[in-house]
Amino acid sequence: MRVSALIPKYPEPETYVGRTHYCPGCGHATLHKILGEVIDELGIRKKVILVEPVGCSVLALRYLKVDGIQGPHGRAPAIATAVKRLKPEKIVLTYQGDGDLAAIGTNEILHAANRGELFSVIFVNNAVYGMTGGQMAPTTLIGQKSTTTPTGRMIEYAGYPLRICELLNTLDAPVYLERVSLYDVEQIARARAALKKAITNQIEKKGFSLVEVLSNCPTNWKMTPEESWRFVKEEMTKIFPLGIFRDR
């Protein structure tokens, strides 16, 4: 038998076309890839409308060949609300960073979740503002340095890291809230399964689903990719515990 016959044949990716502009080792690229795979697997590519954030992934639609909209910083949930209600047959996704979703757009995500809007949210928590050069995010850890917390985040100045899954878990409407990460192969597989579940919930018209993905920003954290994933695993998960918060 030829060795090549032993190598499983993977289908050509349709949605994810790769060659991203992200920094080496950045979680956005991995997340795009598994999101693309899930979309392919569910066979929904032509039905998807993805609302991009303003943040490093503002050009997500260059790498994910689906239809979509690039709105103002933080407003993706309002855009997605109208899209899904006007065209319920579409699969509507928002992809948002922690500045986008948990700072400037907190109102929009809270109300969309509270109304139980039938779209799915992919929320990338990398504890920093990547695109604008590493300022503090609402999710920045206590003591963590950023360009606007040069001596580390202090509670008396900036309060505590904001936990979105826990916050949304106080609402009645959401059906699925899970926090996953990408720090190793097993976590990536879990994240992939979570994405699939969130989208499947939408297909089955169950309700609002959000997957929070603990990710990294090696560039602004000033770490190597390996160090950054260790930081996610050892430090971030202490404040942002992984797991399912809601599954109805």
Added chain:
Amino acid sequence: MSKLYMKGNEAIVEGALRAGLEGFFSYPITPASEIIETFASKYFADREREKRGEKPLYPKFRVFMQMESELASINAVMGGASIGCRVMTASSSPGISLKQEGISYIAACELPCVIVNIMRGGPGLGSIQPEQGDYFQAVKGGGHGDYRLIVLAPNSVQEMAEHTMLLFNLTNKYRNPGMLLADGYLGQMKESLEFPEVPIEEYEKPWAAGNMELDGEQHTIEFLFLTPEPMVEAKKRLLEKYKTIEANEVRYETYKVDDAKIIVTAFGTPSRVAKAAVDLAREKGIKVGLVRPITLWPFPYKIYTNLTSNQVDRVLVVELSFGQFVEDVRLGVEGRAEVRLFPKFGGIVPTEEEVLEKIMELV
């Protein structure tokens, strides 16, 4: 044609529904709240009809939402417009300020939609009485960057309905957001109106997000450039469009201008007072006429240029603000005539006699 009797705000709703509105997204504010309330009553009455197994009166009007803020409202409008639906939002001055970021994005992405501003007193929380202090905001930008809104200025309940319908046509024709700019009086005032059969123009939207299912192509609604060259190209296209609109869509009304030496000019509610004052002055044998812009952008500069190039040597501008509209009038007049401003602000509309007095001062 049936005769109806209603508030200006209600007439907007009628007009929008007749124009085939599919989604309305808004947040309450005086003096615009009747718009969201009237939409709510129509929308939920239709849902009740459906529950009873009856046909809805407005089958196209599928989505009504009271959003959590004006930010959310305008962004919902952006979402609806991005997928090619006919959508609209309505508010009053402070709420319109909040929408400006979204309006700029909508203009950049060339999305047709209708935004209604029932102006109240400003700045700040101001008052709920009518003013026209949002003129600059509506006509000169308001949000960031180079862009233009098609701005219509109705002056009657009839026109509140008619212009709403017209604005759906214009915004869809040019893929551009448009604003209906009316002062609080027009929103609150009740008058009879006859429903005009403004023909509703349908335009193909092959660019809309969500069309991948139809043509297999990716459709993205975006306006972001990493290098100058493509942005220059995109902005040139926008500019060309704005020039086309300026060339084709200027609208205004003139009244008794043929032999006029003086013209009074105003938009919205003050234009009605001005018209009455013109009649009073004519009774005294004064050769005075009225120019009323209907489109505030594109602005009818030429009519001012033409009139002041001929017989007119005095222009009286009546507006409900410190004087914003007057600046465009001056651009049209270009120094050929004396331009006198009669500003009324703080929520008071001048009387015919007051305007007449100002006309007499110019004689």
